[in-house]
Amino acid sequence: MPLYAEIEDAVRDLIEQQRLTPGDRLPGEHDLMARFRVSRLTVVRAVRELEAEGLVVRRQGRGTFVARSKVQVDLQRMKSFTEDMRVRGFRPGGQILEWSIVPAPPDVAQMLRANPSTPLLRIFRLRFANDEPIGLHESFLGEGLTIDRAALERKGSLHAVLNEAHRIRLEEADETIAAVTAASREARLLGVPQGAPLLRVERISYSQMQDPIEVARMAYRGDRYQYFTRLHV
Structure with missing residues (x-):
């Protein structure tokens, strides 16, 4: 077994045994060099491998820390952000x-089957999981649809407010996902470095009558969010 892999296994065991927990700082390079009697290059290789697995994160000038678990979203189920976060604890x-x-x-009008320049309600929100900024949501509602701002602030779920105000239940959606990097404003709002990886999601949600109701454009932190699906032959 390569020497760097021995360091990987040792750190992985500490994390799995919860002797190192999310947010804990790993021993420094010199400590690891002395403990395993290896060169700095070997330690650096081990840390890079652990980072590639998503087990640790390196922070410039501060050290290497155990990564927090990612929010995992099932692609086969349509849920609002609020509902999905609650289900996952x-x-x-x-x-x-x-x-x-x-x-x-123009592109939003086409997706909502509205005339170009039709007045639409646009809502831009910063979303949190356990008080940590995790995503940005930009929503356009279909022509003539309005909701109460106080109701949205109280409930958190746009889907729930739409159902309450208009008896509209969102049942299907078309969704596309792309990997992008954080622009300056996104980075500032999400608390990540400019250029950090993000998941960009665009969703068109449809009512039970198959009418397009909402176009949502979302950006999620790549270090805190992931999608899951099961494929069948």
Whole structure:
């Protein structure tokens, strides 16, 4: 077994045995060099392998820390962010950053089957899991649809508010996912470095009558969010 793999296994065992927990700082390079009697290059290789597995994160000038577990979302089930976080044991939260009536962008108008420049309600929110910023949500509601801002702040779930206000139940969605990097504003709001990996999600949600109700554009932190699906032959 290569020497760097021995260090990997030792650190992995400490994490699995919960002797190192999320947020704990790993021993420094010199400590690991002395403990395993290896070179700095070997220690660096081991840490890089652990980072590639998502077990640790390196922070410039601060050291290497045990990574927090990622929020995992099942692609086969359609849930609101609020519902999904609660099911997975996280405390959901949100902060409304922008709320306005805007002319429909051409691509959004097409997805909502509306005329270009039709006035639409646009909501831009910062989303939290256990008080940690994890995503940004931009939502456009279909033509003529409005909701109460206070109700959204109280409930957190846009889907729940739509159902309560308009008896609209969102049952299906078309969703695309892409890997991108954080622009300056996204990085500042999410508390990550500019250029950090994000998951960009675009979703068109449909009512029980197959009418397009919402276009949502979301960006999630790549270090805290992942998607899951099961494939069948």
